[in-house]
Amino acid sequence: MTAASGPVAGLRVTNRGRDLLELILEPYGSDHWLRPGETFVVWALTAEDAGLFEVVHEPGTVTVWAPSHAFVGDEDGAEIDCGHHRPPPPGLFRLPLP
Numbered sequence: 001m002t003a004a005s006g007p008v009a010g011l012r013v014t015n016r017g018r019d020l021l022e023l024i025l026e027p028y029g030s031d032h033w034l035r036p037g038e039t040f041v042v043w044a045l046t047a048e049d050a051g052l053f054e055v056v057h058e059p060g061t062v063t064v065w066a067p068s069h070a071f072v073g074d075e076d077g078a079e080i081d082c083g084h085h086r087p088p089p090p091g092l093f094r095l096p097l098p
Helices: none
Strands: 008-012 022-026 030-032 039-044 054-058 061-065 070-073
Touching: 008 061, 022 039, 022 070, 030 039
Parallel strands: 022 061
Antiparallel strands: 008 039, 022 030, 039 070, 054 061
């Protein structure tokens, strides 16, 4: 990648529901949780890869398969960390560890 090039917005994902929506970026396995009304962008590192995403939708989850290096960010290109807004696990896993 040259200095003149940069990430390219490849796919916008908006949560129009009333509950959290999980966005998984593969093959990395990173999870990012959208609150109602939020929009995240899957950014490709090259223009050639920007249109090559594969999207799989299941109830409560959208999985995006990227052909090469990609990341989840906001609409300005700032990267959003894995686990963003991740809800706490239910049940026994909520016990505090020593």
